[in-house]
Amino acid sequence: RGYWAPAAHSPECLFLDRKDLYNMYPAKKPKVTAGEYGYQRMSHWCVFVTPNPCVRMPHERRRLNPKKAEVVTVFGATGYLGARIVKELLAHPEIKQVRATTRYPTLLDPKSDLAKLLDEGGDRIELHECDVTDRIQVNVAANGADCLIHAIDYHAEYTGNSHLETFLIGATNVAWTARQVRAERVIYCNGLDATFASESNYVDHRARGEDAVAANFPDATLLRFGPLYGAGYRYRGLGRFIYPCVYSRTRVQPTWVGDAARITVRAARASRAVRMKIDCGGPENISHIEFMQKMAKHFEPRIVFPFYKGLAMLFGRFLPWLVPNPWFDDNWILTWELDQVNRSPAMFDRLASWEKLEYRPHTMEEAAAIERGEAEVVPLHVLDKEYEQSELAEKEAFKQEEAEAAKMGIHRGKAEPGYGRSDGMETLANEIYPGSQFRVQPLQGAKYPDTVKKPGPQSLL
Structure with missing residues (x-):
């Protein structure tokens, strides 16, 4: 029926x-996604699958100052950006363990970037089988990690692996699981093109995934990159030789994949990145066709020419029916319809750019010189020492400002409401669940007053 x-x-x-x-x-x-790609049913089909972000579990506490990441799980570690993030994490001496996840660990190409990192990383890197649409696998990969990084990106859809399932349900699973396993941080890697205003289902569902992460893990860091480029870019099909450029006048701020990976690692250890949206478009604001011409000039050469949208959309509609993993589809074409540039910080609350984390991105010429070995890039952990000093100075200045204000009778509102009681009843009242089975350690200084005749759980005394 x-x-x-x-x-x-x-x-x-x-x-x-x-x-x-x-x-x-x-x-x-x-079990089987109906329709051509699976988004005919749209997001309301999964309304009972996605958790309610308003519900807090008994063991949860808001982490106002999450610690710096030491054990990190990277979802999408075989991807172009994900493998680079794993590389930067392993190069950072403060990172104790990296968990790289992929759906098919047994099919990992021995020549791939991640396979080389697995050989070089030793005990500091683990390979996990994980499909983000499976919440149990996400839980296994995330359990014990301080920081979860969602760096999954793909275009070609097939049954059971639509954009809806990967970007929306997958991102929801990662953010919700972070709360279950008490992870301190979540970083969602997205693109500057992600918006509900796009006709591309790929772009639309990436924007929905960003919203799902922010709803389920409010302290998450949302990173939005421009079109990525760099050595070893994974061209598909004829894309290695030619690039028919549709929407050639669209403005873009391309981001070097090395900068994208380094800012992600810094965000995993920075206090300023908590609960922030950070637009990470590169320093150059150029047109779509200029970007592709520069990419062909500085990296792998190929022929770039403007192309008629109608003909491209015709090919994009039929290729997925003819080729298993098509070179491009209509979603990829529509990705370039809208400008991919940094938004103004005045547009949203808690929206920033590179300056927030004190990182200077490289131009395409500088990135090409680094990739060719003609120039050196300073290791991130060396730059982090200077950045950490800047954060400490900022905190000290804030304390000084607070002390000066207190002299004038101005006091900052505390994060936890209180009436000044010292008998522990206030602490008990703030507990979501009074039982001790969900508590990691007994409450400090929580004691019932003498007037209470029948005290509750004895473990609190």
């Missing part, structure tokens, strides 16, 4: 049975 429709039913069928109710209000993800 199809969806329940009042107009198509006879009066005696208005008595609904279980199957009618299931079709009206689905309670789980279907």
